[in-house]
Amino acid sequence: EPEVTQTPSHQVTQMGQEVILRCVPISNHLYFYWYRQILGQKVEFLVSFYNNEISEKSEIFDDQFSVERPDGSNFTLKIRSTKLEDSAMYFCASSVQGEVTEAFFGQGTRLTVV
Amino acid sequence: SQQGEEDPQALSIQEGENATMNCSYKTSINNLQWYRQNSGRGLVHLILIRSNEREKHSGRLRVTLDTSKKSSSLLITASRAADTASYFCATGPDTGRRALTFGSGTRLQVQP
Numbered sequence: 646e647p648e649v650t651q652t653p654s655h656q657v658t659q660m661g662q663e664v665i666l667r668c669v670p671i672s673n674h675l676y677f678y679w680y681r682q683i684l685g686q687k688v689e690f691l692v693s694f695y696n697n698e699i700s701e702k703s704e705i706f707d708d709q710f711s712v713e714r715p716d717g718s719n720f721t722l723k724i725r726s727t728k729l730e731d732s733a734m735y736f737c738a739s740s741v742q743g744e745v746t747e748a749f750f751g752q753g754t755r756l757t758v759v
Numbered sequence: 760s761q762q763g764e765e766d767p768q769a770l771s772i773q774e775g776e777n778a779t780m781n782c783s784y785k786t787s788i789n790n791l792q793w794y795r796q797n798s799g800r801g802l803v804h805l806i807l808i809r810s811n812e813r814e815k816h817s818g819r820l821r822v823t824l825d826t827s828k829k830s831s832s833l834l835i836t837a838s839r840a841a842d843t844a845s846y847f848c849a850t851g852p853d854t855g856r857r858a859l860t861f862g863s864g865t866r867l868q869v870q871p
Contacts, residue, residue: 676857688802688847688861701858736802745790745809745851748859752801 647671649751651737657757658727666722666754668737677720678738678748679712681705688736694720727758764862765848771868778835780865782848783828789853791824793833796845796864805833805846810853840871 650669658664670677679691692702694712709725720739724731734755738748765782772778782791790809794802808815808824808831815822821834835842845866849859 678857680859680861687863688849690858690860693857701856703858734799738802740857745807747792747804747807748857749804750794750802755799 649737649739649749651735651751651754653754654752655755655757657759660729660758661726664724664727664756666724666735666737666756668720668722668751669718670720670737670739671749672718673741674739674749675742676700676740676746676748677712677714678740679722680736680738680750681733682736682753683730683733691722724756727756729758732756732758765846765865767865768863769866769868771870772838773870774838774840776838776869778838778842778867778869780833780846780867782831782833782862784831784848784850784860784862785829786850787853788826788850790851791822791831792849792851792859793820793822793831794847794849794861796847798844802847835867838867838869840869843867843869 652667677694680688682688690703692706693700711723713721734753736750736753738750740746740748792807793805796802806817806822808822819836824831845864847861847864849861
């Protein structure tokens with residue numbers, strides 16, 4: 646069964662460093678998303694991406710964040726200068742085109758900023 | 760309460776019993792989805808119900824949606840120990856946007 650894959654599963658980084666989280670969405674999906682879940686809190690929407698551009702973003706997705714689809718398969722989230730409060734589980738998701746569709750999530754990358 | 764609030768926050772039942780989890784939301788929606796999350800793992804999509812649907816079944820899962828009350832319920836029948844997980848509802852807005860708003864989840868513990 647097709648699935649969204651994320652790498653790495655766990656990343657530890659020092660405060661102020663840049664990190665890139667990687668995702669391979671399901672191959673025939675056209676919408677891509679990043680969500681995050683701070684430990685013990687709700688899953689929060691960060692950004693959605695369609696047709697090679699950001700289609701929606703939340704207030705969390707500020708200038709330190711960026712997304713990119715560098716090739717036909719990968720979808721990345723870059724955090725330019727990590728802060729302690731960026732520590733969270735980051736989930737990538739994808740969905741097919743259509744008015745109402747399920748979003749399929751990856752297993753997540755646990756980011757720990759020390 | 761916030762968009763997508765589940766209750767109860769925690770539920771402990773015996774194997775074989777039914778588990779019912781509820782979700783309330785505040786804004787108009789296009790669809791409502793339920794997800795399961797095993798501890799520290801990813802979100803697994805369970806079922807999607809559209810705003811013009813009232814009930815949907817998938818295997819041992821039954822979801823209802825009452826848009827007049829802005830609420831949904833997830834029923835898991837004949838629960839198994841493997842159903843132990845956190846369950847989240849997520850609402851899709853009716854604005855044409857796709858960002859899902861998640862609730863805080865119900866932690867279900869099924870005792871063998």
